[in-house]
Amino acid sequence: MSSLTLPxxxxxxYADCGAPDGTPVIFHHGTPGSRxxxxxxxxxxxxxxxxxxxxxxxxxxxxxxxxxxxxSLADVRADVEALADHLGFDSFGIAGFSGGGPFALACxxxxxxxxxxxxxxxxxxxxxxxxxxxxxxxxxxxxxxFRASDALAGVAPDIVAGQYTDRDVSDEVRxxxxxxxxxxxxxxxxxxxxxxxxxxxATPFGPDATIGAxxxxxxxxxPLVAVERLVEHAPNATLERVGGDHLGAFPDTxxxxxxxxxx
Numbered sequence: 001m002s003s004l005t006l007p008x009x010x011x012x013x014y015a016d017c018g019a020p021d022g023t024p025v026i027f028h029h030g031t032p033g034s035r036x037x038x039x040x041x042x043x044x045x046x047x048x049x050x051x052x053x054x055x056x057x058x059x060x061x062x063x064x065x066x067x068x069x070x071x072s073l074a075d076v077r078a079d080v081e082a083l084a085d086h087l088g089f090d091s092f093g094i095a096g097f098s099g100g101g102p103f104a105l106a107c108x109x110x111x112x113x114x115x116x117x118x119x120x121x122x123x124x125x126x127x128x129x130x131x132x133x134x135x136x137x138x139x140x141x142x143x144x145x146f147r148a149s150d151a152l153a154g155v156a157p158d159i160v161a162g163q164y165t166d167r168d169v170s171d172e173v174r175x176x177x178x179x180x181x182x183x184x185x186x187x188x189x190x191x192x193x194x195x196x197x198x199x200x201x202a203t204p205f206g207p208d209a210t211i212g213a214x215x216x217x218x219x220x221x222x223p224l225v226a227v228e229r230l231v232e233h234a235p236n237a238t239l240e241r242v243g244g245d246h247l248g249a250f251p252d253t254x255x256x257x258x259x260x261x262x263x
Contacts, residue, residue, distance in 0.1 A: 001035065001062060004086045012079055013062035014055040016087075018045035023262045024092040025052045026080055026107070031099025031122075031199075032146070032184030032192040034061035039176040041254055048258035050093075055083055057103065059191025060184045068194045073106045073124070073202060080107050093261030094209070096121050097250065098164075098222055099195055108207025117257040118213040118227065120246050125204030126226035146189035153178050164221060167248035177247070206234035212260045213239045216249030 003013045015035035029037035038045075038054040045052050057076065059065035066075065084092055091112045096104025101121025108116040153160045157178030161169055164177070184192065204226075211234055215227050224241070231237040240256070242249050 003062065004083065006079060006082050010058070010064035010066070011062065012055055012064075012083060014053050014083065016051070016053050017041070018051045019049050020051060022049045022051040024084075024087070024089045025050050025258065025261050026083065026089075026092055026094055027052050027054045028057070028076075028094070028096040028100025028103045028107075029054055029060075029180065029184075030097050031195045032060065032189075033097075033099070033180050034183035034186070036061070036176070036180040036183045037097065040173065040180065040250070041258070044255035044258055048255055048262065050258050050262060052095075052258070053083065053087065055079070056183075057191065057195075059187055059194065061186050065187060065190060068190065068197075071194055071198065073102050073198055076103045077107055077110055081110060081112075084112060093117065095119060095257060095261065098122055098246065099199070101222070102199060102202060105205065105207055105211075108209035108211070113207075113209050115261050115263065116207060116209045116211050117261050118211065118215070119253055119257045120215060120219060120222055120250050121213065121227065122199060122222040123204070123226050123230050124199070124202035125229070126199070126223050143189050143193065146185060146192055150182055150185040150189075153182050161247065164247035165245050167244065169247070169251075173251075204230060204233070206230055206237065209236075211237035212257065213237065214249070214253035214257050215239065215241060216244035216246060217241050218243070218245045219249065221246035 015038040035054045035056045056063035094107045095117040160178045160181045161174045231239040
């Protein structure tokens with residue numbers, strides 16, 4: 001793990017992997033999630049010739065939280081720019097998986113970003129289902145639920161992957177998904193609650209950057225229809241539909257998305 005101190009004094013933790021001299025990519029993990037999501041990118045990072053940095057968003061893993069009352073999707077831009085300055089990235093690609101999608105899109109308006117890759121991503125304006133409803137109307141209910149989910153993941157890690165796919169994935173992937181999930185709750189459930197509230201209130205938008213989306217046709221966690229709507233209205237966007245569900249489609253698309261970010 002690496003970290004830096006942000007201009008406002010908060011700590012931002014991140015994972016840094018892949019080719020040190022490769023095309024830099026800042027990848028946003030899911031909700032909940034953490035920098036340990038980098039383990040799920042596996043060999044695709046080296047094969048694509050990219051350097052991938054996965055930060056813990058505020059309140060996840062080892063990153064300090066922000067005031068939920070003042071938070072917005074766009075706030076992530078300042079943290080990402082500070083991280084890029086710290087690492088010496090003059091330009092870089094942005095990617096987002098699952099709940100990282102809205103944050104990836106929010107970063108697409110940065111001057112140093114030309115391309116945004118969405119992989120099995122939730123997008124603003126999507127139906128966020130029961131979690132979004134609870135986050136906006138009964139958020140105290142979500143705290144105990146997420147704490148119980150975290151505890152259950154500690155004794156039965158296979159259950160976490162089962163929330164995202166019906167596909168038979170390897171033991172290594174199941175364990176990596178569970179570690180990422182549990183690390184996301186290192187500081188408690190407040191970050192996951194905050195993000196679900198943001199998603200429920202977000203209206204559709206697309207950045208100026210070119211968007212590439214890869215999405216499973218059977219994804220029940222992040223609605224495909226919302227991604228289709230985004231791509232239809234964004235000026236520079238493409239969508240590749242693949243067979244599979246939320247996590248099931250990810251191994252088949254992550255390498256293509258990373259290669260696409262190299263331009």
